[in-house]
Structure formats: C-alpha cells, structure tokens
Amino acid sequence: MPKQSPSPNWQDMALGTAITEPGSAKYQRTGDWRSSGPVWDLDKCIKCGVCAVFCPEGCITMRADGYPEADMEYCKGCAICVCECWAACIAMVEEKE
Amino acid sequence: MAERKGMEVSIAIAEAASVCDVDCIAAYPITPQTHVVEHLSEIVADGDLDAEFIPVESEHAAMSCCCGCAAAGARTFTATASQGLALMHEILFIAANLRLPMVMVVANRSLSGPISIWNDHSDVMTERDVGWVQVFAENGQEAVDLVIMGHRMSEDKRILLPLMVNFDGFILSHMVEPIEMPTREEVKKFLPDFEPQQRLDIDNPITMGPVGMPVVYTEAKMAAEWAVRDAYEPMVEIMGEFEKEFGRKYKPVETYRTDDAEILLIMMGGISETAMTWVDKVRDEGVKVGLVRFRMWRPLPVDDFKKAIAGAKVLGVLDRHFSPGGPGGPMAQEIKYMLYGQDHAPKIVETVVGLGGRDVNFTDFDQIFDRCKTVLGGAPVPPFELIQVRGGHYGKA
Structure with missing residues (x-):
C-alpha cells in the first residue's frame, strides 16, 4: 500500500507536492492502459532475453526455466517486445472484457 | 544600537x-x-x-x-x-x-x-x-x-x-x-x-x-x-x-497623517517619501489629506488596508503599471476587489504615474488631488487615467 494517498485532500498533501516514498511509482498499475498484450509462442522462443532488455516498463522477467514472462499488472501493451524479438515469437493479441 | x-x-x-x-x-x-x-x-x-x-x-x-x-x-x-x-x-x-x-x-x-x-x-x-x-x-x-x-x-x-x-x-x-x-x-x-x-x-x-x-x-x-x-x-x-x-516598527500597511482625512493617496514603494513631504505641505494649508502605503502585497493585507482607509471618502490610487486595453492599474483593481459591495465604500480615482522613470513630483500629486476633490464634491468618478502623458489619456490635453 502506498504511504501517500494518490488523491489526498489539499490539507493532507506533502509539502510542495513532494513524493516522500522512494519507488512509489510501483503503485501505478499501468497495466490498465493496455488494449492488447504480448503472447509468447514458447516453441519458437530462443530464450535470448531481448524482450526483457527492451521492455520500457521493466515488467518482463526471465523465469527459472529460461523463458520470459510479463507482469501484466504493469505491461502497457506498447509492443516494443514484439518489434524487438529476434525469433518473431511474440504476437500482440487484443484483450476484450 | x-x-x-x-x-x-x-x-x-x-x-x-x-x-x-x-x-x-x-x-x-x-x-x-x-x-x-x-x-x-x-x-x-x-x-x-x-x-x-x-x-x-x-x-x-x-x-x-x-x-x-x-x-x-x-x-x-x-x-x-x-x-x-x-x-x-x-x-x-x-x-x-x-x-x-x-x-x-x-x-x-x-x-x-x-x-x-x-x-x-x-x-x-x-x-x-x-x-x-x-x-x-x-x-x-x-x-x-x-x-x-x-x-x-x-x-x-x-x-x-x-x-x-x-x-x-x-x-x-x-x-x-x-x-x-x-x-x-x-x-x-x-x-x-x-x-x-x-x-x-x-x-x-x-x-x-x-x-x-x-x-x-x-x-x-x-x-x-x-x-x-x-x-x-x-x-x-x-x-x-x-x-x-x-527598534524599527513595521506593519503590513503604512499610514501617514490619515486621521480625519477625507482624501487618501494610495501607493507603494519609494514615491511615498516624496508624497509624505507633499502631504505635510498640503496639511499645513489646512487640507485633510493623508497617505496609505502597501508594504505587504502578497498576501494581500485586506483587513489592514480596510482599517487604514476607514472614514475616507475618496481614494486617489497611484499605480506604476497598467494592463493595456484592460481595467487600469493592478493596485486599483485589487482595491476595488477589497471594497466592492461594501456599504459607504470610498470612491476610487485611478491614476497611473511614474512609468519608465518619469519623476513623480508635487505637481503630479496636486493634479491627482484635484481630481479627488472634484469627486469629493460630487462629480462622477472618472475612468482610470494615465496622467503625465502629453496629449492626454483620452485625447483631451
């Protein structure tokens, strides 16, 4: 839980609108910006990790078995991983309610 | 000391x-x-x-x-x-x-x-x-x-x-x-x-x-x-x-010889030193005039200002800046904000003086004071006026 409320009354704001908790950007669940998300075809994946390197959100990690996995709480659906993947094994798939 | x-x-x-x-x-x-x-x-x-x-x-x-x-x-x-x-x-x-x-x-x-x-x-x-x-x-x-x-x-x-x-x-x-x-x-x-x-x-x-x-x-x-x-x-x-x-006393709004004054000149900054000397001269002639000066401008000292001008009938405001095509000088605008809707509010004669280094002298204070006197005598309040301008503000020299 964030220490600072994301929508405080003005009386409760930190002095000068400072952010007093380091790393608090993690409370921004940017995953809900997404309209489509990456889906890996692991049969084609060569475990190179380029998708994780290029992910601007830093939400792709390499699993113990060497394959990548995205934290969909934060994936914005930018598709940079799709563009960068050497093996062309990632597809953007539209997400519907 | x-x-x-x-x-x-x-x-x-x-x-x-x-x-x-x-x-x-x-x-x-x-x-x-x-x-x-x-x-x-x-x-x-x-x-x-x-x-x-x-x-x-x-x-x-x-x-x-x-x-x-x-x-x-x-x-x-x-x-x-x-x-x-x-x-x-x-x-x-x-x-x-x-x-x-x-x-x-x-x-x-x-x-x-x-x-x-x-x-x-x-x-x-x-x-x-x-x-x-x-x-x-x-x-x-x-x-x-x-x-x-x-x-x-x-x-x-x-x-x-x-x-x-x-x-x-x-x-x-x-x-x-x-x-x-x-x-x-x-x-x-x-x-x-x-x-x-x-x-x-x-x-x-x-x-x-x-x-x-x-x-x-x-x-x-x-x-x-x-x-x-x-x-x-x-x-x-x-x-x-x-x-x-x-040992030096300061307050948000300064007053000079405002007791029983019907007309007050309002200003800020250094011209009030000249204005005080002018007030002394005019007071010696038996005219009830005083001076009010903002020292604090933000926050706007509303209550101090209202207290300072209490009893005055006409305020002659001397702005040193104005908004072209707008409502005149900033100090006058804010004074109107402070007094609008108030019962028995004094009338406000708005002037702009001393732009770009033009000296503000006794003759200017005399001129502003004369405008205030005509308003005190019942004349309608004139629109804001850049005095000291050759040709006259409204084309009437």
Missing part, C-alpha cells in the same frame, strides 16, 4: 544579505540591480562571507540554481530586475509551489519596449500570480530590514515560501542613504540557522517537483493559496520581533 553610515542602498542590501550569513547566491547582473550582486561577489571573494557565489549565464539559470540551493537546505539569496525577472518567470512558480525558502530583491524597473532601464512597477506587477510572498520597501533602511526579516519569514516553518523584496530601481537602488546596518551577531540572534523542513538528502530520498496529474493539481493550487494566505500572521509576528530586537 548600530551606527548609521552613508551607503548606497544596493551596497547596503548586499551587506544585509551578508550579515544574514547566506549560503548560496546565484545571480546574473542586470541594471539597476547590478551593484547588489557585484558587491556580494566581492564580499564572497574577499572571504568575508562563507558562501557559494554562482555566476550563472542567465536569470532563468539563476532562479533554477536558487531552487536547487534551497532544496539542498542552503540559505539562498538572489537579486534581479525587469527583463531578468521576466526571464525567471516560469521558475518563480516552481520555487513557490515547491515551497523553497529564499529571498530575492527586485530593483523595480520597467519592461521593454521601448528599451528602458528606469523605474516603474511593470516587472513585479506582471509576476503577481507566482505564489511568492511580496513586500515593497520605501527607503534603503526598510529594504535592508526587509531582507533580514525576509529570510526569517521565508524560512519560518509556518511559511516556507520564497519572498520577494521590491525596491525602486535607481531612485532607491542608487541612492546614498544613512543606513543602520545590524552586525552579524545581532542578526544571528534574530535569524537562527536555517533548518529546512525537507531537503534533498541521499539517506532520505524524496522527489521534489513531480508531475501533478489532474487528480492532484487542483489540491496543489489550493495548498499554494493557503500557504501564501497563512503567511500573514507569522509575518506580522516576525515584524514585531524585529521591532523588539532592532
């Missing part, structure tokens, strides 16, 4: 910053402020003040540097004027909204064009909305005292805002006046070391100046509004403590 010494006011202001033991000065020289920072750089270079003097490449950089210094927890001072203040414009909001204490003196000067280095209030009046505390000095001693009080006010935990000390370019900045300069030891008793409420600190990291999404921006502005409004009480208290320590 310190001795009184003849000093140029700019030099005295630099000495005042020095006795306040400022830690950081980031400034760019501009007429008519130049002597302030020039002398401060000498004081630092001579080793008489242990401070960082940062000679920057522009006023934009000066104000940005000052924000950094204050954020790091340093007692910060700068000075500017006119185009320099305008170049600082966007950073002024940031200093205020980040609640960064600092003192800036502004040697008030007109803005180009045409290019003018001379005095009026167009520089500061276009910066009314930046969220700083703003005060106006009448003479050199007051400017010195406001610099000393200014640091104390700015750093007060109940205020924590940047503070602007305005003094008129040339007619004050280059005037030699008898100045009583407190010693560093005396000032230290009145102005303790700066203890920042929060600062940049690698052991306790914080983010200053983050994005304010629409969900928080309105609340941030409300906080800024009350930050400036709430500065009033502690400022008055600090003026009282200054009087106890140094």
